[in-house]
Amino acid sequence: MKNNADHQVATVRQPVSDRANGRPAVLGGEPVFPEGIPFMRPTLPPWEALADPLRKIIESGMLTKGRHLEAFERAIAEYLGVKHAVGVSSCTTGLLLTCLCLDLHGEVLVPSFTFMATVHAMVWQQLTPVFVDVDPETWNINPAAAERAITPRTTAIVGVHVFGNPAPVEELERVAARHGLTLILDAAHGFGALHHGQPVGRYGHAEVFSSSPTKLLVTGEGGVVTTNDGALAERLRVAREYGNPGNYDSVLPGINARMQEFSAILGLETLKMLEENAQRRNALAARYQERLATVPGISYQKIQPYDRSSYKDLTIRINAAQFGLDRDQFGIALRAEGIGTRQYYVPPVHQHTTYRELMTQQRPHLPVTEALAPEVISLPIYSHMPAESVDRVCDAIVRIQTHAEEIAAALSAQRER
Ligand SMILES: Cc1ncc(COP(=O)(O)O)c(C=O)c1O
Numbered sequence: 001m002k003n004n005a006d007h008q009v010a011t012v013r014q015p016v017s018d019r020a021n022g023r024p025a026v027l028g029g030e031p032v033f034p035e036g037i038p039f040m041r042p043t044l045p046p047w048e049a050l051a052d053p054l055r056k057i058i059e060s061g062m063l064t065k066g067r068h069l070e071a072f073e074r075a076i077a078e079y080l081g082v083k084h085a086v087g088v089s090s091c092t093t094g095l096l097l098t099c100l101c102l103d104l105h106g107e108v109l110v111p112s113f114t115f116m117a118t119v120h121a122m123v124w125q126q127l128t129p130v131f132v133d134v135d136p137e138t139w140n141i142n143p144a145a146a147e148r149a150i151t152p153r154t155t156a157i158v159g160v161h162v163f164g165n166p167a168p169v170e171e172l173e174r175v176a177a178r179h180g181l182t183l184i185l186d187a188a189h190g191f192g193a194l195h196h197g198q199p200v201g202r203y204g205h206a207e208v209f210s211s212s213p214t215k216l217l218v219t220g221e222g223g224v225v226t227t228n229d230g231a232l233a234e235r236l237r238v239a240r241e242y243g244n245p246g247n248y249d250s251v252l253p254g255i256n257a258r259m260q261e262f263s264a265i266l267g268l269e270t271l272k273m274l275e276e277n278a279q280r281r282n283a284l285a286a287r288y289q290e291r292l293a294t295v296p297g298i299s300y301q302k303i304q305p306y307d308r309s310s311y312k313d314l315t316i317r318i319n320a321a322q323f324g325l326d327r328d329q330f331g332i333a334l335r336a337e338g339i340g341t342r343q344y345y346v347p348p349v350h351q352h353t354t355y356r357e358l359m360t361q362q363r364p365h366l367p368v369t370e371a372l373a374p375e376v377i378s379l380p381i382y383s384h385m386p387a388e389s390v391d392r393v394c395d396a397i398v399r400i401q402t403h404a405e406e407i408a409a410a411l412s413a414q415r416e417r
Pocket residue numbers: 090091092093114115117118160186188189209210211212222223
């Protein structure tokens with residue numbers, strides 16, 4: 001991975017204890033990362049691994065629908081232990097086409113604590129999203145809440161492996177089976193996640209992965225739909241080609257959602273790195289938790305003992321009363337230290353402008369989601385992030401928390417000016 005410049009971030013400027021004891025940058029101290037640390041970076045194979053196959057693509061002129069996509073799909077299906085993998089142009093198009101190919105209509109139960117694309121894909125298929133609350137510990141869709149939200153118009157449940165933490169797939173399958181519903185899993189964050197020691201990708205009627213640059217397996221832009229249903233896989237292959245089965249007499253209103261050969265090559269190479277990437281992220285997440293163990297007011301998404309998260313994101317929850325700063329104040333203090341963060345998922349999707357009108361009719365009751373959203377913040381994590389960078393982020397957090405009272409006073413004085 002010599003082409004990933006972030007290894008250089010490891011240069012230590014001062015001994016750890018001095019940095020941890022210094023004044024936070026938001027109060028005028030020296031930033032822990034004067035050079036900045038990004039929230040994420042894609043972890044990519046060395047150029048040498050890509051050069052030869054890329055050259056061959058250019059020479060052959062086969063830019064799409066070639067043998068690399070077929071090889072990528074076979075390799076993914078084998079790795080995930082599922083019968084069919086259909087490469088698509090993104091997880092969003094994969095979700096959309098899955099809804100189309102499964103002939104869904106009416107209402108779909110979906111968490112609001114997710115990325116907007118989960119919901120937008122349903123809406124593109126004229127489905128009505130009905131938002132369901134998440135579990136306060138795992139932050140994944142709550143199967144009991146989903147079951148309570150079922151109406152005669154409900155046709156499907158969409159679970160999400162949020163931040164790479166496997167959704168409660170067996171419980172969701174049981175709810176779906178009891179009520180004759182389709183179950184789809186948005187596995188955008190799923191590459192690298194394990195459930196009972198096996199990769200996710202085999203649950204529900206279909207799972208839909210993303211392989212965009214923020215994920216553990218990268219194809220540039222791209223996604224994969226996985227299913228054990230051969231007829232569905234066939235339909236998806238036609239749907240990603242405008243619905244054209246080959247004779248130009250379309251059988252469904254598909255779109256162009258093909259994965260390019262360039263992407264498939266990148267996917268084949270990053271698949272080789274997937275297990276190592278997942279292990280590294282788990283080690284980094286464990287290191288964060290260890291280094292922050294004595295900091296009050298920080299809690300984590302619960303990963304079940306029989307699961308492994310991909311840690312596509314490491315999102316923490318800030319209890320303002322215990323930490324001394326609220327999430328937004330903490331975010332400002334981290335930014336002053338040169339630390340990139342995100343607020344996933346804020347606002348939750350049911351509070352997006354897009355859904356304002358629909359929500360005035362639905363008035364969803366989502367107390368867990370609404371309590372979670374103002375308190376979450378995602379910290380830097382990427383597969384080749386040096387452990388030393390985690391230590392430095394944690395040093396910054398420790399000194400921010402130690403000076404919480406002073407920071408809160410300074411920020412509120414600033415606001416009043
Ligand atoms: C939960 C979730 N679903 C869907 C998507 C959309 O994925 P893509 O960018 O591949 O369309 C994302 C993007 O990160 C996501 O986080």
